Amino acid sequence: MKIFIIEDEPAIREELTQLLEKYGYQCASSSDFHHIAEAALASGASLILLDINLPYQDGFQVCREIRQKSNLPIIVLTSRNSDFDELMSLNIGADDYISKPYNAQVLLARIQKLLARTYEVQDNVVLTHKGLTLNLLKAEISYQGQRKSLTKNEMGILRLLMVNKGNIIPRDAIIDELWQSEQFIDENTLNVNIVRLRKTLAEIGLPDYLKTKRGLGYCV
Amino acid sequence: MRLSEYLLDRIFSLICMLVSALLLFGLLWLIETPATFILFAEIIFIAAYIVALAYDFFRKRSYYNLLLKMAEQMEEKSLLGELLTQPHFLEGQILVDILRRCNKYQNDQISNAKQASREYREYIDSWVHEIKTPITSARLMIENEKNPTTLRIDDELRKIDTYVEQVLYYARSTDVEKDFKVEKTTLQSLVHAALKTYSKPLIQAGGKPVLNGLDIPVVADSKSCTFVIGQIISNAIKYRKDNLRIEFSAKVEKNDVSLFISDNGIGISAADLPRVFDKGFTGENGRRYSKSTGIGLYLSQKLCKKMNIVLSVSSEPGQGTTVTMVFPTESYLKEAGL
Numbered sequence: 001m002k003i004f005i006i007e008d009e010p011a012i013r014e015e016l017t018q019l020l021e022k023y024g025y026q027c028a029s030s031s032d033f034h035h036i037a038e039a040a041l042a043s044g045a046s047l048i049l050l051d052i053n054l055p056y057q058d059g060f061q062v063c064r065e066i067r068q069k070s071n072l073p074i075i076v077l078t079s080r081n082s083d084f085d086e087l088m089s090l091n092i093g094a095d096d097y098i099s100k101p102y103n104a105q106v107l108l109a110r111i112q113k114l115l116a117r118t119y120e121v122q123d124n125v126v127l128t129h130k131g132l133t134l135n136l137l138k139a140e141i142s143y144q145g146q147r148k149s150l151t152k153n154e155m156g157i158l159r160l161l162m163v164n165k166g167n168i169i170p171r172d173a174i175i176d177e178l179w180q181s182e183q184f185i186d187e188n189t190l191n192v193n194i195v196r197l198r199k200t201l202a203e204i205g206l207p208d209y210l211k212t213k214r215g216l217g218y219c220v
Numbered sequence: 221m222r223l224s225e226y227l228l229d230r231i232f233s234l235i236c237m238l239v240s241a242l243l244l245f246g247l248l249w250l251i252e253t254p255a256t257f258i259l260f261a262e263i264i265f266i267a268a269y270i271v272a273l274a275y276d277f278f279r280k281r282s283y284y285n286l287l288l289k290m291a292e293q294m295e296e297k298s299l300l301g302e303l304l305t306q307p308h309f310l311e312g313q314i315l316v317d318i319l320r321r322c323n324k325y326q327n328d329q330i331s332n333a334k335q336a337s338r339e340y341r342e343y344i345d346s347w348v349h350e351i352k353t354p355i356t357s358a359r360l361m362i363e364n365e366k367n368p369t370t371l372r373i374d375d376e377l378r379k380i381d382t383y384v385e386q387v388l389y390y391a392r393s394t395d396v397e398k399d400f401k402v403e404k405t406t407l408q409s410l411v412h413a414a415l416k417t418y419s420k421p422l423i424q425a426g427g428k429p430v431l432n433g434l435d436i437p438v439v440a441d442s443k444s445c446t447f448v449i450g451q452i453i454s455n456a457i458k459y460r461k462d463n464l465r466i467e468f469s470a471k472v473e474k475n476d477v478s479l480f481i482s483d484n485g486i487g488i489s490a491a492d493l494p495r496v497f498d499k500g501f502t503g504e505n506g507r508r509y510s511k512s513t514g515i516g517l518y519l520s521q522k523l524c525k526k527m528n529i530v531l532s533v534s535s536e537p538g539q540g541t542t543v544t545m546v547f548p549t550e551s552y553l554k555e556a557g558l
Contacts (some may be wrong), residue, residue: 009353015360022364049407053349079352083443101356101381104363160366167367172423175269179419184429216368 001115004045005029006036006062007077008054016049022163023108024125024134037065045072047115050094052078052085061094067093073114077102105177129162129220146204153178153185154197161210161220169185170217174208194218221281230273237269278307283307298326335392344391348384355381375420382417382454386515389447393522400441400527404550407479408434410442411468414449418457425457427464436470438477438547444523447544448531449481451516452543456483458512459505459541475552479545485539496533497521 003025007013010031017027030039033055039050039209040062048066052059063074076089078129079100081083089097112125125136133142139155141148150158171190178185185193196211201209211219227234242514245325248258274315290299301323304316359377362370408431415422415429422429471478488496490501499518506512517533523529530546 009357011357012360015357015364018364019360079349100352101359101377104360109287135411164366167365169366170371172420173366173371176419176424177418184415187293187426187429188281 001047002026002028002043002045003111004040004043006040006048006054006055007051008033008140016095019104020111021035024127025111030104037062040066041070041072042105046119047111048072048074049111050076058136063089063092063094066203073118075107075110077107097106099144113205127159128163129165130195130209132162132201132209132220133204134158134162141200143204143206148200150197150200151191153193154200157190157218159191161218166219168213168217168219170178172198174218175182221279223277224279226277226281229342231327235508237266241265248464249556272500279544280312281312283309283312298323301439304486332512341391341395344387348388348391351384352381355384356465375424378417378420380448385447386519388452389444389516389523390519393526399442400447402439402527404437404439405442406434407436407438407447407468407470407477410438410440410445410449411479413442413446414453417450418453422464422466425464425491426459427460428459430465430467432467432469434468434470434479436472436477439550440529440547441527445529448520448523448529448545449479451520452481455516456481456485457484459487461485477547477549479543479547481545482540482542487539487541488533488535489537491534497531510528 001024003020005013005016005027007016007029008031013029017029020027028043028045030036030043032039036054040137043097052063052064059076059078063076066072066074073096074094075096075098076085076094077098077100078085078089080152086097086099095114098107098110127134134140134155135142136155136159139150139152141150143156156178157174160174171187175185175187175190178190198207198210201207209220213219222475223360244265245258245262250259253261287304290303291297294300294303301316301320304319306316307313340524348484359374361436362374362377411429411434412430452467452505457464461483465484467480467482469480471480475483486505492501492505495503496517497520498514499517500514503512504516521531524545528548530544532544533544534544
């Protein structure tokens with residue numbers, strides 16, 4: 001799946017590309033804002049992320065131009081979080097609207113949802129680290145031909161650790177990540193989930209995959 | 221203008237008149253004018269004076285009474301000068317001239333001040349949007365490189381973001397024509413959104429949110445309500461004791477829906493309680509905790525008033541605080557024509 005990023009701030013463009021590539025998407029962008037709509041359409045992307053404040057013409061104009069030729073899903077990302085902008089974006093055919101500073105997980109979730117809705121069948125999004133593969137759609141891990149399914153929380157923990165390969169993630173950050181769901185888990189629930197996850201990993205032959213860094217957090 | 225006041229004001233001229241009447245009487249008496257003639261002369265003299273005085277009194281009274289009435293009834297008192305009719309006597313003309321000049325100066329000053337404050341507000345608005353871009357890119361960088369250090373920076377960035385939001389709402393709260401986008405939502409989703417904003421500090425404080433029966437529909441401006449609930453959560457975190465617990469519950473009545481946000485924190489003393497919504501008021505707790513600014517609740521109250529939400533606080537010092545938000549129901553708002 002290819003995502004085209006229309007954003008004039010190079011730092012954000014670059015970081016978004018990195019983030020999305022980590023989660024298995026391909027990214028494209030352009031800094032030629034005169035012909036940005038054509039570039040987006042020509043890139044063969046499956047989804048467009050669109051900023052509103054752009055040089056030469058604003059994002060609404062670009063959105064309209066794209067809509068004249070195509071029904072590609074468009075998510076508007078903007079710092080102008082007024083109601084007017086939100087209504088305007090949705091009225092001229094954008095599919096979703098997120099205001100800055102957005103939560104990366106929320107952005108990813110919306111991209112995933114929109115892609116799933118538009119294309120019905122979706123490529124499996126998989127993360128691989130040290131031989132272990134995590135399938136994010138099926139919530140399944142596999143290692144040397146063995147498969148095990150995970151609960152939502154277990155997958156959340158493993159995903160966070162695998163995306164940040166080798167980095168230590170503190171406990172509060174893991175809890176925060178899991179809070180994105182509707183439940184508010186606490187320290188004890190996290191302990192339980194870590195233990196269960198370790199057990200599942202051991203069952204498929206990776207007993208020391210998840211490491212505890214005393215006083216700091218966890219890493220894989 | 222009363223007659224007695226008017227006469228008191230003319231006391232010097234009255235005395236002069238009496239003295240000259242006496243002198244006239246003396247003079248005429250000395251040259252042995254018959255008493256009848258003296259009487260006639262005095263009557264003519266005094267009558268002429270009284271007629272002149274009465275004419276002046278009635279003319280001025282009618283004008284100044286009109287002026288007073290207008291000054292009382294007008295709402296925009298600074299426009300008084302514009303509406304006055306030109307009087308037919310000199311003092312009044314001078315007064316009106318001065319009044320007009322003063323009013324013009326005042327009105328110019330007022331419109332300059334309004335212009336300046338509008339420009340400032342617009343600047344703040346655009347500043348807030350500009351600052352969001354670097355915050356976003358910094359947070360994305362952290363998202364791509366999570367480790368204990370960057371995650372601590374992320375905590376600080378979130379704090380910056382909540383302060384920036386506060387600035388935005390402060391600027392908006394002074395905007396008279398800012399209308400809210402009222403939409404159907406549930407208490408549940410408002411509380412969830414607010415909890416997400418403060419998830420990290422809540423987790424670090426070991427806090428546990430408890431949500432009881434919040435699946436109740438309300439019509440409200442979700443962004444502003446989320447902001448207000450967020451301010452209350454942030455206060456609960458700031459003024460906590462051990463084992464922070466925040467409980468959200470609701471009550472449905474005929475015309476309104478109440479949201480109760482209770483914490484088990486240090487509470488607010490009875491002396492401070494009536495003033496918690498005052499701007500800049502930090503009270504006893506504020507002096508103990510240096511981070512109080514006295515803006516959060518003030519701003520929340522201001523926003524709630526604009527949204528027809530009743531915000532109130534009750535507290536038991538040492539036991540905890542309960543903040544209540546009363547949302548009017550849609551049907552009630554319709555009946556009230558709002």
